[in-house]
Amino acid sequence: KAGVTQTPRYLIKTRGQQVTLSCSPISGHRSVSWYQQTPGQGLQFLFEYFSETQRNKGNFPGRFSGRQFSNSRSEMNVSTLELGDSALYLCASTSSAGTGINEQFFGPGTRLTVL
Amino acid sequence: DQQVKQNSPSLSVQEGRISILNCDYTNSMFDYFLWYKKYPAEGPTFLISISSIKDKNEDGRFTVFLNKSAKHLSLHIVPSQPGDSAVYFCAASRFGGGSNYKLTFGKGTLLTVNP
Numbered sequence: 426k427a428g429v430t431q432t433p434r435y436l437i438k439t440r441g442q443q444v445t446l447s448c449s450p451i452s453g454h455r456s457v458s459w460y461q462q463t464p465g466q467g468l469q470f471l472f473e474y475f476s477e478t479q480r481n482k483g484n485f486p487g488r489f490s491g492r493q494f495s496n497s498r499s500e501m502n503v504s505t506l507e508l509g510d511s512a513l514y515l516c517a518s519t520s521s522a523g524t525g526i527n528e529q530f531f532g533p534g535t536r537l538t539v540l
Numbered sequence: 541d542q543q544v545k546q547n548s549p550s551l552s553v554q555e556g557r558i559s560i561l562n563c564d565y566t567n568s569m570f571d572y573f574l575w576y577k578k579y580p581a582e583g584p585t586f587l588i589s590i591s592s593i594k595d596k597n598e599d600g601r602f603t604v605f606l607n608k609s610a611k612h613l614s615l616h617i618v619p620s621q622p623g624d625s626a627v628y629f630c631a632a633s634r635f636g637g638g639s640n641y642k643l644t645f646g647k648g649t650l651l652t653v654n655p
Contacts, residue, residue, distance in 0.1 A: 456641050467647035468629060481642040515583050519641055529643060531583030
């Protein structure tokens with residue numbers, strides 16, 4: 426079974442630009458979560474999507490947004506990039522089979538550098 | 541306000557000895573805890589979890605202990621192997637209402653196992 430895939434793996438942007446990152450979950454997984462990892466803050470929850478609806482949201486500004494498609498693939502968008510947005514962005518999928526087990530399977534991440 | 545804390549940024553142990561990684565949490569609503577391992581340039585990999593109704597869970601060389609009254613959990617690795625060298629993240633969540641898909645992570649502990 427293929428794992429979580431994220432594209433692109435690396436991205437360089439300049440301040441003020443916007444960026445879109447993509448995540449394809451494990452086949453059959455309907456929940457997709459996004460996290461930001463920085464050296465100072467560790468892994469911080471951005472948002473979670475289930476059945477094309479945002480179900481959970483972290484404490485990030487409105488410049489960070491996302492969506493999920495009917496095939497469970499998800500995208501996140503960051504507008505008006507700031508230097509502090511440089512980070513590893515991780516996507517995770519969960520089977521959400523109703524068992525209560527919520528181990529999340531992570532992709533390799535997209536390394537975003539803002540210059 | 542950091543709700544999950546890993547106070548040791550790094551830990552070094554000899555191969556064959558026990559590695560003990562610690563994690564403290566402040567939110568008493570957390571009732572499910574997970575440990576993830578992360579190698580450079582890869583996403584976190586799920587290791588082991590524990591529900592708040594238990595105080596111990598074992599999986600091979602990995603054991604997680606939970607002390608609810610102290611809001612403390614620990615991961616024991618016995619025996620430690622050089623391949624265990626990685627960053628270990630503690631994470632916590634709440635059951636129910638879809639909120640179990642939002643993980644709150646600690647900042648991680650870098651474990652180095654020396655041959």
